[in-house]
Amino acid sequence: MDDIDRTLLSALRRDGRASLSNLAAALGVTRATVRARIEKLELRGVIRGYTVQTAQDLMDAPVRGLMMLAISGPGAERVMHRLTGHAAVKQVHSTNGKWDLIAEIGTDTLEEFDRVLFDIRRIDGVETSETSLLLNTRKGGRRA
Numbered sequence: 001m002d003d004i005d006r007t008l009l010s011a012l013r014r015d016g017r018a019s020l021s022n023l024a025a026a027l028g029v030t031r032a033t034v035r036a037r038i039e040k041l042e043l044r045g046v047i048r049g050y051t052v053q054t055a056q057d058l059m060d061a062p063v064r065g066l067m068m069l070a071i072s073g074p075g076a077e078r079v080m081h082r083l084t085g086h087a088a089v090k091q092v093h094s095t096n097g098k099w100d101l102i103a104e105i106g107t108d109t110l111e112e113f114d115r116v117l118f119d120i121r122r123i124d125g126v127e128t129s130e131t132s133l134l135l136n137t138r139k140g141g142r143r144a
Contacts, residue, residue, distance in 0.1 A: 004029065004037065005046075012047070060106070060108075061107055063106065064105065064107075065133045066104055066134065067117065067120060068129060068131070069120070070126075070128045072125055072126075076100050076125075088116045089105055090106050091104040
């Protein structure tokens, strides 16, 4: 990947619906170049898909947070399976370092968020956790 590819990806992250003409103007290249670059990035698996995030997506779970989890023993797969089955858990990430898993959680209220945290802490194998509420999203969503 060169600077044009990186700039193109950055522009697409900001606006995945940007026209080829607008992207070409922003990058100082032709539309054909933008189209070819996008196709190559898709073929190489750099761009894996496109998505739409609606205002309703954010309103459906206005209380959001990240829960970092340390798992005791070899139970990470089992805990991950339990987490992915929980309606309030939006995504689960495995990681390295102090925490084994990070769960993205979204609920309607703080009370519901608290219940979800309590439920997750009771899963066999969850040794300890730390949670941070997400107050504002500056990139990736249109939240003010």
